[in-house]
Amino acid sequence: MVHHHTSDTLSYYIKQKTGIAVERCYQCGKCSAGCPAAKAMDLTPSVILRLLQTENPQNDRKVLQSYTIWLCLSCHTCITRCPMEVDLPVVMDYLRNESLTQNLIHPKAKDIVAFHKSFINSIKRFGKLWEVGLIAEYKLRTRHFLQDVFIAPLMVMRGKLSFIPPKRSSKTNDKSSTKGGNQ
Numbered sequence: 001m002v003h004h005h006t007s008d009t010l011s012y013y014i015k016q017k018t019g020i021a022v023e024r025c026y027q028c029g030k031c032s033a034g035c036p037a038a039k040a041m042d043l044t045p046s047v048i049l050r051l052l053q054t055e056n057p058q059n060d061r062k063v064l065q066s067y068t069i070w071l072c073l074s075c076h077t078c079i080t081r082c083p084m085e086v087d088l089p090v091v092m093d094y095l096r097n098e099s100l101t102q103n104l105i106h107p108k109a110k111d112i113v114a115f116h117k118s119f120i121n122s123i124k125r126f127g128k129l130w131e132v133g134l135i136a137e138y139k140l141r142t143r144h145f146l147q148d149v150f151i152a153p154l155m156v157m158r159g160k161l162s163f164i165p166p167k168r169s170s171k172t173n174d175k176s177s178t179k180g181g182n183q
């Protein structure tokens, strides 16, 4: 049976953008049972899919405001267990982007979002990850100035962190100059 999505719902856009049909999920719960992050989540992965299947705007909002989407580790345990091959990591990725765009980020996830942004900015600026720059930006964004303060000097002494940013290759310079600034 062909399922017709109501347009302007998350399940409709997920189908359009990723090709994943959330209605394939028949709620067996195997994904949630195997998910290593499920205990910390506010909605289990199968409940996320159930809410999306209802195509109800309030449920869509609940999904975008959930903590779950930020806790997904993209570990792929769920998809390997799923009898219907529903690609939950890709769905979660789409939902994170949408949550950011609509500014519906769960309050507890603000630090995770700050870490994501700092990580991406480090790659944009230097063409690769510069840990000290990443930590500095993350701390500025979150104001967690004293967190890990005792670990960082040890890591510098052991040569694990460098205060000198990596040199950019001309290739990465060219690329980022066409992509615009940081967020």
Ligand code: SF4
Residues within 6 Å of the ligand: 031, 034, 035, 036, 037, 038, 045, 071, 072, 073, 074, 075, 076, 077, 078, 079, 088, 089, 092
């Ligand atoms: S990919 Fe995400 S939802 Fe799936 S098992 Fe891993 S953490 Fe859980």
Ligand code: SF4
Residues within 6 Å of the ligand: 024, 025, 026, 027, 028, 029, 030, 031, 032, 046, 049, 078, 081, 082, 083, 084, 085, 086
């Ligand atoms: S394992 Fe697959 S079919 Fe079962 S609940 Fe999870 S997504 Fe749905």
